[in-house]
Amino acid sequence: MAFFDNPLALIACVVLALAITAIGLIFIVQKKANNNTYLILGATDAGKTALFTRLRYNKKSPTITSMKENEATVELVDDSGAAITKQPVQLVDVPGHERLRFRYADFMPIARGIIFVVDSTTIGRSARTTAEYLYDVLANQHTTKSRIPIIIACNKTDLFTALPTSKIQTLLEAEINRLRATRSAAVEQQESSGDAVADYLGYEGQDFKFEHLENDVTLVGCSVENGDLNSITEWIADLS
Amino acid sequence: MLDLCTVLTKGGYVLWQKNYTHINGAPVDALIRDVLIEERAGITSYNKDSYALKWTFLNEKELVFVIAYQSFLQLTYVDELLETTKRLFSTTFSEQLESSDVVGGDYSSFDPLFDRAWKTLEEKYSKSKQKVPRKFEDTKKFENTLHGSKAKPGMYRTVNVGYSEGRLLNGLLSAVKEPSVEDEIAKNIQAMNLAGSPRSGARGPGGRRTVKSPKGSPVPSPNMAADPAAGKKKKSQKVMRTWEGKVAKGEMEALDYSKKLEGQEHEDATLANAESLVDRSKMGNVVDGYYEVQDVDYGDEDEDDIFDEEDGDLVSKPTAKSSGVFGFFKNLTGQREIDAATLEPVLQKMKTHLIDKNVASNISQHLCDSVQSSLLGKKLGTFGSVSTLVKDNMETALKRILTPKTSVDILRDIEQAKARSKAYSITFIGVNGVGKSTNLSKVCFWLLQNNYRVLIAACDTFRSGAVEQLRVHARNLKALQSSHSVGEVELFERGYGKDAAGIAQDAITYANNNDFDVVLIDTAGRMQDNEPLMRSLAKLVAVNNPDKIIFVGEALVGNEAVDQLTKFNQALKDFSGLQNPRHIDGMILTKFDTIDDKVGAALSMTYTTGQPIYFVGTGQTYTDLKNLKVSHVVQSLLKN
Numbered sequence: 001m002a003f004f005d006n007p008l009a010l011i012a013c014v015v016l017a018l019a020i021t022a023i024g025l026i027f028i029v030q031k032k033a034n035n036n037t038y039l040i041l042g043a044t045d046a047g048k049t050a051l052f053t054r055l056r057y058n059k060k061s062p063t064i065t066s067m068k069e070n071e072a073t074v075e076l077v078d079d080s081g082a083a084i085t086k087q088p089v090q091l092v093d094v095p096g097h098e099r100l101r102f103r104y105a106d107f108m109p110i111a112r113g114i115i116f117v118v119d120s121t122t123i124g125r126s127a128r129t130t131a132e133y134l135y136d137v138l139a140n141q142h143t144t145k146s147r148i149p150i151i152i153a154c155n156k157t158d159l160f161t162a163l164p165t166s167k168i169q170t171l172l173e174a175e176i177n178r179l180r181a182t183r184s185a186a187v188e189q190q191e192s193s194g195d196a197v198a199d200y201l202g203y204e205g206q207d208f209k210f211e212h213l214e215n216d217v218t219l220v221g222c223s224v225e226n227g228d229l230n231s232i233t234e235w236i237a238d239l240s
Numbered sequence: 241m242l243d244l245c246t247v248l249t250k251g252g253y254v255l256w257q258k259n260y261t262h263i264n265g266a267p268v269d270a271l272i273r274d275v276l277i278e279e280r281a282g283i284t285s286y287n288k289d290s291y292a293l294k295w296t297f298l299n300e301k302e303l304v305f306v307i308a309y310q311s312f313l314q315l316t317y318v319d320e321l322l323e324t325t326k327r328l329f330s331t332t333f334s335e336q337l338e339s340s341d342v343v344g345g346d347y348s349s350f351d352p353l354f355d356r357a358w359k360t361l362e363e364k365y366s367k368s369k370q371k372v373p374r375k376f377e378d379t380k381k382f383e384n385t386l387h388g389s390k391a392k393p394g395m396y397r398t399v400n401v402g403y404s405e406g407r408l409l410n411g412l413l414s415a416v417k418e419p420s421v422e423d424e425i426a427k428n429i430q431a432m433n434l435a436g437s438p439r440s441g442a443r444g445p446g447g448r449r450t451v452k453s454p455k456g457s458p459v460p461s462p463n464m465a466a467d468p469a470a471g472k473k474k475k476s477q478k479v480m481r482t483w484e485g486k487v488a489k490g491e492m493e494a495l496d497y498s499k500k501l502e503g504q505e506h507e508d509a510t511l512a513n514a515e516s517l518v519d520r521s522k523m524g525n526v527v528d529g530y531y532e533v534q535d536v537d538y539g540d541e542d543e544d545d546i547f548d549e550e551d552g553d554l555v556s557k558p559t560a561k562s563s564g565v566f567g568f569f570k571n572l573t574g575q576r577e578i579d580a581a582t583l584e585p586v587l588q589k590m591k592t593h594l595i596d597k598n599v600a601s602n603i604s605q606h607l608c609d610s611v612q613s614s615l616l617g618k619k620l621g622t623f624g625s626v627s628t629l630v631k632d633n634m635e636t637a638l639k640r641i642l643t644p645k646t647s648v649d650i651l652r653d654i655e656q657a658k659a660r661s662k663a664y665s666i667t668f669i670g671v672n673g674v675g676k677s678t679n680l681s682k683v684c685f686w687l688l689q690n691n692y693r694v695l696i697a698a699c700d701t702f703r704s705g706a707v708e709q710l711r712v713h714a715r716n717l718k719a720l721q722s723s724h725s726v727g728e729v730e731l732f733e734r735g736y737g738k739d740a741a742g743i744a745q746d747a748i749t750y751a752n753n754n755d756f757d758v759v760l761i762d763t764a765g766r767m768q769d770n771e772p773l774m775r776s777l778a779k780l781v782a783v784n785n786p787d788k789i790i791f792v793g794e795a796l797v798g799n800e801a802v803d804q805l806t807k808f809n810q811a812l813k814d815f816s817g818l819q820n821p822r823h824i825d826g827m828i829l830t831k832f833d834t835i836d837d838k839v840g841a842a843l844s845m846t847y848t849t850g851q852p853i854y855f856v857g858t859g860q861t862y863t864d865l866k867n868l869k870v871s872h873v874v875q876s877l878l879k880n
Contacts, residue, residue, distance in 0.1 A: 044273075049251065049252040049253065053253070057344050061343065062254040062257065063252050063254065064248055064252050064253075064254055064268055064269055064272065065252060065269050065272040065277075066250070066252030067250045067251075067252070067276055067277060067304075068250040068251050068252075068302065070251040070252070093251070093252075097273065097645075098646070099277055099640045099641075099643050099645050100277060102643050102870075128647070128652070129647065178652060178655060181651075181655075182649050182651035182652045183649070185651055185690045186651065186867065187855060187865050187866060188866060189867045189869045190866035190867065190868065190869050190872060
């Protein structure tokens with residue numbers, strides 16, 4: 001115990017402990033500050049995992065319905081091979097199956113941006129289900145509060161049956177417009193304390209438009225099959 | 241014979257795949273969607289179209305191995321092939337799988353390895369089945385010939401040649417080694433048969449080519465020779481006949497307990513025996529001269545987490561025992577692999593806990609099996625405990641099951657029907673007294689609030705007072721609606737004793753003609769076992785084809801929930817006579833306010849049907865209709 005009898009040693013110990021705590025805190029704060037996580041969301045079979053593989057490995061890989069989310073830190077490069085973001089970005093691919101997609105909410109607090117993948121060939125038939133998912137994402141309290149920008153990537157433009165981006169926009173807007181009415185009229189949740197209730201999307205008394213939202217919503221066409229992803233990578237580069 | 245074999249990651253990548261024929265549709269996708277995601281991984285095989293699929297997990301690396309084959313084939317080796325493939329794959333690509341970059345690897349070199357493993361197993365299994373006439377060299381006769389006795393041992397051991405070349409992997413090796421052990425056994429049997437009965441022509445195990453005694457000459461077995469003689473000797477001894485009704489002297493002594501009982505020690509023994517029937521710790525206590533039975537022990541109530549208590553014991557006991565001090569340190573520092581023995585007690589506890597929460601018992605068993613299959617082989621970190629891992633996994637599993645996979649937005653559906661200018665019809669079905677009419681009127685109130693024109697069809701033509709009950713509701717709702725000036729409600733009634741299907745049909749036609757938006761069809765309650773009533777319900781559904789069939793069930797129900805739902809579904813399917821029979825589209829859970837946190841029925845019902853719970857009924861007034869909050873239910877289920 002002779003060691004601790006020395007007041008100098010004791011003080012040194014305390015200072016050291018404080019310093020370590022401070023460094024730890026700074027580290028944590030910094031990590032939270034420059035969050036560069038991008039979520040890849042969308043319905044099943046839209047091409048989320050394929051997009052993820054393209055960005056991560058720059059290769060085409062056969063995929064199947066995901067059961068778990070994929071995460072990776074990715075260095076995005078342009079055609080010449082130069083990095084387009086200051087630091088590598090974190091990509092999270094969340095399964096699109098209805099029973100698994102609830103996991104996306106866990107990532108919302110750290111999301112810098114959301115890539116919402118849509119299958120342009122089947123959107124005509126699946127507009128309602130896709131819009132329901134998109135509505136949930138748009139109405140999420142983190143989206144509205146931190147104004148998370150969203151890019152709607154209309155995938156599979158290489159296929160003959162793909163709808164043009166403008167048409168997809170009108171389809172989704174019309175669907176969300178209807179959903180807005182029915183969702184606000186739905187029966188309230190049990191045990192709800194009132195905080196989870198989503199705000200009304202857009203302006204009341206007007207048909208819903210993506211421009212009405214406080215966060216940026218962009219629509220682009222892309223094709224994972226052909227590696228035509230420049231619109232998405234540029235969007236990420238602009239954000240980070 | 242196989243159609244497809246594939247290795248997937250849980251993230252959705254196909255690491256390696258081999259098609260042997262053209263695959264129709266996407267059976268593997270269907271497997272994932274229908275079985276793996278639905279937490280039904282407790283079952284062992286799945287049939288889709290003409291395919292049968294089997295699978296296994298490598299949880300440590302988050303891989304899934306799937307084999308598909310034509311379901312009419314009875315392939316017995318698929319399970320073993322899956323295990324072999326798993327071992328083979330994980331050893332061959334161990335470095336690749338160990339690295340963080342699992343997907344980036346190249347696995348195409350697995351083709352020949354898999355083919356070889358498959359061939360080996362197929363041969364092994366076909367051999368044991370095929371009945372081929374034996375070659376002369378294999379017969380017993382040959383062994384007695386001059387050539388036979390000269391033949392060298394191991395001459396026919398050609399089967400094993402060819403496997404030694406190339407990479408000899410553990411998995412493959414063990415699969416190959418087995419036949420040679422079997423040969424050894426076969427040889428011994430052959431030798432014994434030869435010695436015992438030289439004439440009877442003992443049949444060696446069919447078609448084995450290597451059944452040759454090493455020296456080529458019959459080896460006399462000492463046992464076989466000695467035993468019959470010994471048996472004879474015993475039998476020849478005479479035993480005194482005991483006559484019926486008479487007791488022999490020896491027996492008399494054995495039956496006389498009176499003397500022995502006097503012995504003090506024996507009494508002690510019986511006392512101890514009786515004592516063992518009473519657990520002192522659980523004895524009640526005597527209060528005021530009355531013996532009070534102890535209360536049922538519910539365990540520590542102040543414990544917040546059910547699995548924290550004695551958790552350390554559960555985890556470390558089995559492993560520590562097996563490997564001593566070293567194992568103890570390994571437990572402390574290293575990563576432990578989770579095996580069935582470690583999981584067993586925790587899962588057992590989880591199961592009883594779920595049953596306590598009123599989950600049907602076989603469903604909690606299925607769930608625990610599913611969780612087990614997703615945890616086996618996983619590595620546990622230094623500070624991880626099995627129970628928290630199980631709990632986390634169970635939480636995700638429960639969330640998955642309770643999260644609806646189809647849209648529960650009825651208003652949106654009504655809008656869609658309105659656009660086609662058709663009335664949207666909802667049928668309420670269920671057993672007696674669960675609250676069909678009551679909740680129908682609650683739904684009606686909600687629809688009125690949203691300014692719809694609603695027609696209530698009174699199709700309960702059986703129970704006295706049913707129509708009057710609805711009439712009262714309709715009157716109340718009308719009064720409410722006129723004061724708020726929203727929507728419109730009308731009752732469609734045709735009295736008692738008539739055919740319910742006909743009334744419902746009339747009601748829908750009436751609604752379409754009079755511009756109603758929604759028709760709510762109230763049916764008579766019925767027991768799921770009552771066939772005539774179930775037939776009439778199936779008829780009602782088949783004739784009217786309602787847009788939604790909603791099953792109304794009590795939240796109080798336990799094991800019965802599964803039975804009710806499966807039988808109702810089965811009846812709708814069996815008795816409809818339609819090509820594409822309908823099934824239950826969703827549920828309303830009533831009396832939810834009475835059950836506190838025993839919300840197991842919600843889980844049982846969604847798991848059984850795979851359909852969502854649209855509403856829960858939480859009270860007596862028209863406004864006591866709520867949406868089920870998944871997180872709340874999951875919390876209640878896992879809470880102590």
